[in-house]
Amino acid sequence: MNKKLNSWLKIFSLAVALLAVCATGARAQQPQYAAKLQLDNEESLAQRANELIDVNLDENLLRIIPKKITTTSGTGEKVDVGAIIGGLKGVYVRSYGFNAEGEYTEANLAGVRTQLRSPGWSRLVNIIKKKADENVRIEVYMMTSTGSIDGIAILALEPKRLTMVNIVGNINLEKLSQLEGQFGIPEIGIGSGSDGDKDNKATKKP
């Protein structure tokens, strides 16, 4: 009887220890996606910028948003947010605004561009447009694997503002513009219905 109880006690202790180890492991586990860019290499930009937007929505947070949810976009149209974000694993935004031109250079983008040259990424479109008499260059990159979209990167380069958006996960490209103004993503002007689009020059580069 004594022996039996001792064995049960040992099993119980082992189970408790195992549970504790599993709990610690689960807490530390963080899924990694190839389409997630490292955007924090240029901390000096954040220090120099007089305006800053830094948004981090990871998979765990996106899962909390109900699938059947609609909202109204900046242009007043109804947006089915649930349908758009269904396949998303993360939304990350870095936007730096400066007082003067030339506060950021291509060197500040080198880290991100290196990542965007890695296998799987390809430049989807280059948009050059005028916004308040200033040239704006918008570069859209896409990562694909086995026919599906794994993520998107958007670089919006304005004379006094640099914006980088990284959307991880499967997204319908036609609905990409509907995410502008949602989840902290600034109104960059990717959509065909936004101001200044008449002057757009969109070029596809394979």
Add this chain to the structure above:
Amino acid sequence: MRRTLYTLLLLLIASLAHTTVALAATTATKEAEYHAVVKLIESHYRVKHRGIPFVANLGVKTAKVVSKSARRVLRFGDFKLAIFEDQDFSGRDASTDIRTRLRQTLEPGWHPLVAVRLEDEGQTFTYTKADGDKFKVLIVVIGQRDATVLQVNLNPEEFAKLLMNPEQQSRELTNEATSVEQ
């Protein structure tokens, strides 16, 4: 047999004690993070935070805890609020900015949801942390002359609203808490 039962009893008492201590420690940690952020604002901007008794005596509103009756009208439950009014938030420790210091204080335990610095509207920092079936949200809003540190518990529905429009909702939550407090 008796010895084994005694060991089992001891084990149970030990695990109960461990749970109690862990719970107490967790609560203390949650409190500590909020207070650490309030202290950080004080040291970074060299503004002075006073306790409630001092506030009552001196008539200077720097930090308050809202009554239970006021909380009932809010869309969030238990919360903590520190208000810094009519103080100078332009001066700062030049070696590092407040965003970096907040990250050092709160990460990795808290998730940095949004950090916004705008010329006209000041700075907003929102950190989140899952807490059972609710979500803890720590919002720091720093203007030219005022600042607030707010910690709230949100249910998933309210938390989803925050995620969809992080900056605006952070400000609305802060406005809601401060307006009730007044």
